[in-house]
Amino acid sequence: GNMNLEKCPKCDAKYLRDYDTEGNRKHYTGRRCDKPSCRGRLKDSIINFGEDLPEDELNKALDHAGKADLCLVLGSSLSVTPATDIPERVVENKQKLVIGNLQRTPFHKNATLNIHAFSDVIMQGVMQRLNIPIPPWILRRRVHITCSQDLNNENQKRILIEGRDPNNPDIPFTLFDNIEIIVNQKVIQKLIHQPFAFDLSDCDQQSITIRLHFFGHYNEIPFDLTYANLSNISNNEQFYLLYNPIEGQWRKVTGSDE
Ligand SMILES: [Zn+2]
Known part of the structure; x- marks a missing residue:
């Protein structure tokens, strides 16, 4: 799950x-x-103990297990069916099974190799032997901003800010704890839940900052989008925000120039 x-x-x-x-x-x-x-x-x-695994995913995994010449198990007690059918299929096919788990599992004797260590340590060793550097982990967020004209008031616009799944833009992603609109260093509007839709009027051509506040699971700092004035906000803007938790900085990129 x-x-x-x-x-x-x-x-x-x-x-x-x-x-x-x-x-x-x-x-x-x-x-x-x-x-x-x-x-x-x-x-x-979420899949609780005793509940079925999703059929599609399980069938795909069994299909791959049938073709695999090596199966690496990481951090599983291998004690709950049908998940254990996956390594079992590899064993039946007389292919290699490597188990990485702190405790001994029921498959101990079937395994080609048992490694009693943390998954992180095992993967660092695997990557080292494969000679593949481990890239730094980067948080990737996708943001869509749409700006539409209010039909009844030519000075008024509605700005909608949404998060989307970076791998599938059709899936909405609740990313923001709150969003503030700042004009002249003053917070003029703040929303604390979805939809993040703001009605703004552009009377005196002031610069506008949209401050995105995240949930902060990775200590993400807020990100500011600043526009010279309301008419500088495009009708439809889509971009990615990349956050490196070690540097503590966001980087805005558009398209696939990551
Ligand atoms: Zn529905």
Whole structure:
């Protein structure tokens, strides 16, 4: 499962959240589908002990296990079916099974090699032997900003700020704890929940800063988007924000020039 992913059982829409989505015993999170025509009750995608694994993912894994000549298990007690069917298939095919787990597993005797160590240590060793440098971990966020004209007031515009899944822009991603609009060093508007839609009027051509505040799981600092004035905000802007937690800095990139 994925603690950050909610699904709509009615229309299959997915919603990513930068917080724990765990719902009640029946997985209902208390939130509803954003689609006005649906409004289905969203469910978390956490898999509890005794619950079935998602069929598609499990079948794909079994398919790969059938073709693999080496299977590396990391950090699993290998004591719950059907997940254990994956290494079992590799053993049946007389291929190599390597288990990395602190404790001994029921597959101990079937394994070609048992490594009792932390997964991080094992992977560092694997990468070293493969001669592949481990790249620094970078947090990657996708932001969409749309700016539309108010039909009743030519000086007024509506700005909508949304997070999206960087790997699939169709999936909304709740990324912001709050967003502030700053004019003349003063916070003139602040929203603490979605939708992050602001109505702004451009009477005196002042510069506008949109300050994005994140949930801070990686100690992310806020990111400022500054525009010379309201008309400088394009109708549709899409970009990525990359954060290096060690440097503590955001970098804005557009398209795929990462
Ligand atoms: Zn729905």
